[in-house]
Amino acid sequence: MKKILFFLLFCAFSGFAQNTDSLQIRKIYDEILTNGECYKTLTYLCKTIGPRLSGSTGAAKAVQYTKKVMEDYGFEKVFLQEVMVPHWVRGAKEEAYIENGKVKTKVPIVALGGSVATPAIGIKAEVIEVKTFEELKALGEAKVKGKIVLFNRPMDPTKINTFEAYAGAVGQRGNGASEAAKYGAVGAIVRSMTTLQDNNPHTGGMRYAPGIPMIPTAAISTNGANLLSKLLKENPKLKFYFKQNCQTLDDAPSHNVVGEIRGTEKPDEIIVVGGHLDSWDLAEGAQDDGSGCVQAIEVLRAMKALGIKPKRTIRAVMYMNEENGLRGGTKYADLAKQNNEKHIAAIESDNGGFTPRGFGMVGTNEQIAKVTVYKNLLAPYGLAEIGRGSGGADIGPLGNLGTLLIGFKPDSQRYFDFHHAQNDKLDAVNERELQLGAASMAALVYLIDKYGL
Known part of the structure; x- marks a missing residue:
């Protein structure tokens, strides 16, 4: 018919x-x-x-x-x-660096829209890298508490329609902070939503789940995420520092x-x-x-x-x-x-x-x-x-x-x-x-x- x-x-x-x-x-x-x-x-x-x-x-x-x-x-x-x-206002420009032993390497970040600020002195902590919420859950509070979670799932470059690739990765930006906070994380850093490998961090909206602590979250450039991931493999005890000054009016x-x-x-x-x-x-x-x-x-x-x-x-x-x-x-x-x-x-x-x-x-x-x-x-x-x-x-x-x-x-x-x-x-x-x-x-x-x- x-x-x-x-x-x-x-x-x-x-x-x-x-x-x-x-x-x-x-x-x-x-x-x-x-x-x-x-x-x-x-x-x-x-x-x-x-x-x-x-x-x-x-x-x-x-x-x-x-x-x-x-x-x-x-x-x-x-x-x-x-x-x-x-x-929501961003405030003063964000700051971030990787502290690997005595070496500090600056990396580009931007606060995600809707995020809370860090304390005035910023946050410095060890980093746990994951690509999915399932990986995060498997690690649990014992390995996540007190740390910064790096969500590092890239957009799938094999997708011809890049909006499909975006849909497959953007959940970590929207919900990553609350998922990390469930297990006691003090902050969340999310790989930027782009297939380009560059130094431009991409912001975007995020949301906090009711009843879960609100922790600061930022996007890191793809080059920055790649570098942090590489250095983590060499030294899992390195630390990440970031400071952001955003607020919701x-x-x-x-x-x-x-x-x-x-x-x-x-x-x-x-x-x-x-x-x-x-x-x-x-x-x-x-x-x-x-x-x-x-x-x-x-x-x-x-x-x-x-x-x-x-x-x-x-x-x-x-x-x-x-x-x-x-x-x-x-x-x-x-x-x-x-x-x-x-x-x-x-x-x-x-x-x-x-x-x-x-x-x-x-x-x-x-x-x-x-x-x-x-x-x-x-x-x-x-x-x-x-x-x-x-x-x-x-x-x-x-x-x-x-x-x-x-x-x-x-x-x-x-x-x-x-x-x-x-x-x-x-x-x-x-x-x-x-x-x-x-x-x-x-x-x-x-x-x-x-x-x-």
Whole structure:
């Protein structure tokens, strides 16, 4: 039955899609590749505003800036949704070194988001290295108590999709501190989530389990982790010192930023395209996720520039607090439910501004079949990977409302070179790749708007 449904949809669509729709999609790409402004918007976001961690001055400035950008483009409605967000601050730069006998070797670390600080004098202790929580459990309190645990499981380099490699390693970052504290560890050091071997430590969110002591935790660069591991094999009694000065303040008020073009025929049906406005504090947040935000704005800008009057309401949403709380995405879905809004599809760009490859989807078989028939139209633009996949963290809560969740899929090979690290700056983004991503999302929005789900 499913195959018959897909065949009928394809036959019904293919008879007319190859002419008028292909021409309109070509116009969308031409407009964005010729007159696109998303790189200009990203330049201001990165170079004038900079880091945008939730609760920070940078995040507040980014809210006002993106609101003004959408107002200046003449979107029919631009508004803010208030949301309370966590407010964690890093404080003075972290310090760390390996003490191997009389030799002290400095290594790069960064506190993980949400971690507590070390004592003012720092922490120095022997180190236990593990790759899994099972290894840690087997060692038990007798071998872990009073020591620093090094979680040193690398991202699997054999995974072609680097997000699969990330998923296989990131648990140690999120839960490592509490797992180590169960057995009396005084601190946790986690290998950075990247396949690169370099000196850039990558931060990211962590969480403490209720009822377990909160111990300080930091990410160490891959080169630093490799060196520490090597020296531990030579001298299991060496010591590691680290000091960090972070703290969690009271929750702070912030906002999602929403701009829309109202539908002409079915205005109560909403299609969302968006990214998250917050970024970690180490760099400019160009790939994660300034790119997704400016691409979302560009989708609506291009539609207005081309005189496209959508049947359904199209929204660009800049979500706040994806990195360390997901409160913006949750708030958006809560308000959608309270207001009885019908979101038929939500597209998120949060995998970087690299060369487009396709879209991953979470939804019913019927919803996914309806979008899959567009493959022939989109394949000439490099969008060959269209099917079941993952949507996105910010749009995830909309799934409970029956919304089709769509994740924009760019090439994944370089994303974790920059993810949550100090090198996530504007020069990490290629302008043409960024524009191609915006055009890809605009083309899909056009098709979903025209034919519905």
